[in-house]
Amino acid sequence: DAGVTQSPTHLIKTRGQQVTLRCSPISGHKSVSWYQQVLGQGPQFIFQYYEKEERGRGNFPDRFSARQFPNYSSELNVNALLLGDSALYLCASSSSSGRAGSYNEQFFGPGTRLTVL
Amino acid sequence: AQSVTQLGSHVSVSEGALVLLRCNYSSSVPPYLFWYVQYPNQGLQLLLKYTSAATLVKGINGFEAEFKKSETSFHLTKPSAHMSDAAEYFCAVSDDGATNKLIFGTGTLLAVQP
Numbered sequence: 696d697a698g699v700t701q702s703p704t705h706l707i708k709t710r711g712q713q714v715t716l717r718c719s720p721i722s723g724h725k726s727v728s729w730y731q732q733v734l735g736q737g738p739q740f741i742f743q744y745y746e747k748e749e750r751g752r753g754n755f756p757d758r759f760s761a762r763q764f765p766n767y768s769s770e771l772n773v774n775a776l777l778l779g780d781s782a783l784y785l786c787a788s789s790s791s792s793g794r795a796g797s798y799n800e801q802f803f804g805p806g807t808r809l810t811v812l
Numbered sequence: 813a814q815s816v817t818q819l820g821s822h823v824s825v826s827e828g829a830l831v832l833l834r835c836n837y838s839s840s841v842p843p844y845l846f847w848y849v850q851y852p853n854q855g856l857q858l859l860l861k862y863t864s865a866a867t868l869v870k871g872i873n874g875f876e877a878e879f880k881k882s883e884t885s886f887h888l889t890k891p892s893a894h895m896s897d898a899a900e901y902f903c904a905v906s907d908d909g910a911t912n913k914l915i916f917g918t919g920t921l922l923a924v925q926p
Contacts, residue, residue, distance in 0.1 A: 735919075
């Protein structure tokens, strides 16, 4: 079975541009979460979507937005890119929403490496 | 809010030696705890998880971790290191019981010397 897939694998943008990152969850998984991993740090939570609804949002500016489609794939959009947005963006899928008593393992994709020049 | 502290950003061991990676969490309520491994240029792979069942949790590749509530710790161990264990290891805690949000530590880079 295919795992979590992300595209593109690498991306180079310049400051001020906009970027869209894509994620396809494991078949049957309805939850997608996005994380930002800056070099040398642990991943930081950006968003979670479950059944096409936003379930959680991390401490990121409004330049970051996301959505989930009927097939449960997801896109992460970042506007007005800053140098500090350079990072590995990870997508994770799960069969559960994360509510108490229903937490299931999250499976991570290989990530998209974004470089902002 | 939850937080996770990983002591030692870099740990070096000899092949065959004990691996001990430290993780402490801040919570008054036992959370879900996880250890993930990340190989270069790859995503995160779950090694093991604690979900309030047994306090000694066995994971993949010979790793295990013990949940100690009194010490708020969840240290990762492996009796005998292998060269293939060289990677970065992240401890994580579930955040709020309402979402899948994980709070990660800053990671420990494990080097295994021949």
